[in-house]
Every structure is written in C-alpha cells, then in structure tokens.
Amino acid sequence: MSVDQNTVRRVAKLARIAVNDEDVAAMQGELNAILGFVEQLGEVDVTGVEPMTSVIPMEMKKRQDVVTDGNKADDIVANAPATEDHFFVVPKVVE
Template identity: 80%
Template sequence: MSVDLQTVKRVARLARIAVSEEEAAAMTGKLNSILGFVEQLGEVDVTGVEPMTSVIPMEMKKRGDEVTDGNKAADIVANAPATEENFFLVPKVVE
C-alpha cells in the first residue's frame, strides 16, 4: 500500500492539521516508509506464539468476591454536622 499526496491532504484535513504543499510532500515519503515497515511486520511468522499483555509472565491479582454491607456507615457520617442513626439530617426545604 502506498500513500499519495491527495491521501496525505485528506488525512490532514480529517485530523484538522494545517499542512502546506511542501510538508504534505515530505509526509508522503514518511508515511510510505512507515507503512512499508508495518508490511514487513506482517511477514513475520507468529504461529505458535501466544498473545501476551506483558513481557514477563504475570498473574492477575485477584481478591475474594464477598458480599458485605460495607460496615462504613459510621465513617461516612462522621464529619456531617447533624446525623441520626447513621443518616444525614438536613433542613426541611419544602413546606
């Protein structure tokens, strides 16, 4: 796949980047070399290679899935100006 001047201008317009004629011509060569490198990567034989998320084998840290009520009600209302039975007390605003 190769990129021409028209494609570079279209991509620049879509990216909302102002590109002059000289810059577009320079980008054509750069983008073609990048795409050439990507095509080389496609030629590498990766059969039998498992996908990985890290360069070293790591096991995901997991915690037990336990349902609790949180036991945090007292901590949550600790700084409230007025509370009653772990509920916030607020002034009445509707008559």
C-alpha cells in the first residue's frame, strides 16, 4: 500500500498535526515505510505461536471477584451536610 500526498494531509488533519507543504514529502516517505513494515509483519508465519503477556512465563495475580461496598461508606458521606443510612440527603426537586 502506498500513501499519496493528499492522504498525508488528510491523516495530519485527522490527527490535528500541523504539516507544512514542504514537510508533506518527508512524512509521505515515513508513512510508506511504516506501512511497509506492517505489511512485512503480516507475512510472518505465526501458526502454533500462542499469544503471551510477557517474555517470561508468569501467572497473573488475581483477586476474589466479590461484591462489596468498599467499607468506605462513612468516609464517603463524612463531609455531606445531611445523610441518612450512608446516603446523601438532598432537597426534593421534582414534584
């Protein structure tokens, strides 16, 4: 895939990057080099290669998946002007 100068200007506009007319040619070469590298990666045979999260095998730390209130209800409403049963009390707005 090859990128032309109009595409470079469009990508720069979408990325909100100010590109001068004299810089368009240089950026076109850089974008074409990046796309060439991506195409080269697509040619690599990865059959049988499992995805990994790290270069060394390690088990991810996991926590128990339990629902709690965070044990911070008192701290959350501590500065509220009015509370009731760990809830904020606000004036009625809708009748």
